[in-house]
Amino acid sequence: MTLNKMKILFIGTVDFSYSCLEHLIKHNFKLCGVITKKQSKFNSDFKDLTPLCEKNNIPYFFDEKANKQTKEEFIANNSPDIIYCFGWSYLLPQSVLKGAKYGVIGFHPALLPNNRGRHPIIWAIFLGLENTGSTFFEMDEGADTGDIISQREIKITTQDDASSLYAKIKTTALEQIIEFSMRYEKEGKIAQKRSQDKNTGNSWRKRGLIDGRIDFRMCTIAIYNLVRALTHPYVGAHIETEQGDIKVWEVSTAEMEYPINFEPGKVLDILDKNKIVVKTYDGAIILTNHEFLEIPEINTYL
Known part of the structure; x- marks a missing residue:
């Protein structure tokens, strides 16, 4: 196959998808079609891919129930050699998995076979993991279970939040995409694939609204991890109040110690007019970026 003539059909619908598609176009790979929404x-980091498609004359298809054409028909009409599915929170049917000569390549921001499943960036930060990964694999009918074609480890620092870790993963993933795309174009295969043992590893569950609730009976580090895990581009952690849920986007740990006999949730101090110091189970946390319209008074409870 002539270099840079492999036909790639791209599936995605989030910010990460946009960056990947843009990067492939920049490196002169041939995009024969895009499936998007x-x-x-469903995706808080949703991003419209159609401006890229229109600018570069790439056919696109909205995978919507109201669409009279099916995605299988769109794929068949554009005859891809390979399909890239990056940033698509739905399992693909067998009809799509078999829609290209070299199959479908998927992506998961974790060190597979560990941490398959939902919300991998959020769970990794909330659970205090010290590393995660950027993994590309040949998709099968399972969730994140196919043969691994490219994987790199990514360190997580205690200063990382969802936004910075998202950026780290994206930078690493874009390098990987060009590397394995070049190999496919030259050889039509990945020589050193690694099969996953489907009986090892774990799978993270879907998170719900309750998983984002700040409960000041939690220890300080758990609240700190929760807030940085759910900050932009995600939905934000929240405090339940009588006025409704209040979003919290950033916190810091309080350096000074507070009496152990103060109850969790007690407002201990107000710093710089809007930074709220609140007692936790084992210390105190400072709400530094939040959506309180009225700052609660000291000695009240959250």
Whole structure:
């Protein structure tokens, strides 16, 4: 196959998808079609891919129930050699998995076979993991279970939040994409694939609204991890109040010690007019970026 003539059909619908598609275009790979969504309430980091498609004359297809054409028909009409599915929170049917000569390549931001499943960036930060990964694999009918074609480890620092870790993973992943795409174009295969043992590793569950609730009976580090895990581009952690849920986007740990006999949730101090110091189970946390319209008074409870 002539270099840079492999036909890639791209599937995605989030910010990461946009960066990957843009990067492939920049490196002169041949994009024969894009499958995406018009909008998504499901993905908080949703990003419209159609401006890239229109600018570069790439056919695109909205995978919507109202669409009379099927994605299988769109794929068949554009005859891809390979399909890249990066940033798509749905399992693909067998009809799509078999839709290209070299199959479908998927992506998961974790060190597979560990940490398959939902919300990998959020869970990794919340659980205090020291590393995660950027893994590309040949998709099968399972969730993140196919043969690994490229994997790199990524360190997580205690200063990382969802935004910075997202950026780290994206930078690493873009390098990987060009490397294995070049190999596919030259050889039509990945020589050193690694099979996953489907009986090892774990799978993270879907998170719900309750998983983002700040409960000041939690220890300080757990609240710190929760807030940085859910900050932008995600939905934000929240405090339940009588006025409704209040979003919290950033916190810091309080350096000074507070009496152990103060109850969790007690407002201990207000710093710089809007930074709220709140007692936790084992210390105190400072709410530094939040959506309180009225700052609670000292000695009240959250």
